[in-house]
Amino acid sequence: MSRYFKNIWEGIFTVLIGMKVTLRHLFVPAVTIQYPTVKLKLPERARNRLYVNMDDCIGCDQCSMACPVDCITIETLKSTPDIDLGLTSVGTKKRLYVPRFDIDIAKCCYCGLCVPPCPTECIKMTDVFEFSEYERGNLIYNYAVMTPKEIDEAKAKLTAHEKDQAAKKSAAPSKPIAPPAPTQSGPAPRPVAPAPTPSGPAPRPSPVVGTVSGPTSSPKENPPKDPETTS
Ligand code: SF4
Numbered sequence: 612m613s614r615y616f617k618n619i620w621e622g623i624f625t626v627l628i629g630m631k632v633t634l635r636h637l638f639v640p641a642v643t644i645q646y647p648t649v650k651l652k653l654p655e656r657a658r659n660r661l662y663v664n665m666d667d668c669i670g671c672d673q674c675s676m677a678c679p680v681d682c683i684t685i686e687t688l689k690s691t692p693d694i695d696l697g698l699t700s701v702g703t704k705k706r707l708y709v710p711r712f713d714i715d716i717a718k719c720c721y722c723g724l725c726v727p728p729c730p731t732e733c734i735k736m737t738d739v740f741e742f743s744e745y746e747r748g749n750l751i752y753n754y755a756v757m758t759p760k761e762i763d764e765a766k767a768k769l770t771a772h773e774k775d776q777a778a779k780k781s782a783a784p785s786k787p788i789a790p791p792a793p794t795q796s797g798p799a800p801r802p803v804a805p806a807p808t809p810s811g812p813a814p815r816p817s818p819v820v821g822t823v824s825g826p827t828s829s830p831k832e833n834p835p836k837d838p839e840t841t842s
């Protein structure tokens with residue numbers, strides 16, 4: 612019988628212990644939030660989804676070269692001299708069309724290395740981190756704003772301009788070849804005089820040994836020629 616009441620007491624005591632913990636946390640500020648209704652503020656330099664402001668992109672390819680996983684694909688097209696593509700917000704002149712600017716965000720590792728090299732600060736990290744998709748292909752973001760028609764027109768114009776330039780170049784008369792410029796001004800250098808012979812009596816020729824007969828020539832009969840008198 613006593614065992615029966617003891618079990619009842621232990622059950623009530625255990626519940627009271629559990630409720631004590633619950634009661635203590637009733638008066639402590641909550642650390643959880645009602646996500647997704649409530650969202651925490653992200654740190655200032657949090658790295659999430661990228662954004663590219665194409666109005667400021669000059670197609671320099673710096674971001675693509677810095678990317679360690681090659682998830683940025685950029686294609687550019689030269690503009691013709693009669694086209695003014697305008698300036699970026701930092702005053703850089705735009706000279707290239709950017710018909711393609713894709714970021715495969717499924718490959719992106721959010722390292723942020725593409726952001727600092729951008730000279731116009733047009734690629735940046737945003738605070739958007741909820742962009743899951745059912746299809747992987749939907750994670751390739753196309754930032755270019757040119758339509759296929761605009762791209763075709765720009766290509767046709769560039770081709771025509773290049774043909775025109777090539778025709779002008781081939782029609783231009785070839786320039787005469789200029790004579791080579793003198794390498795040095797002033798009078799021509801004087802010829803270098805031969806080194807003086809050592810002073811003192813000329814060495815005597817060694818006696819001729821053998822079958823050769825007749826007088827032998829001495830150094831005096833064949834002196835070194837003076838270049839000034841011979842020339
Ligand atoms: S954050 Fe890193 S991985 Fe992602 S696009 Fe930029 S450089 Fe590439």
Ligand code: SF4
Binds near residue numbers: 669670672685730732
């Ligand atoms: S570095 Fe900046 S300006 Fe250059 S291609 Fe990338 S986004 Fe465009």
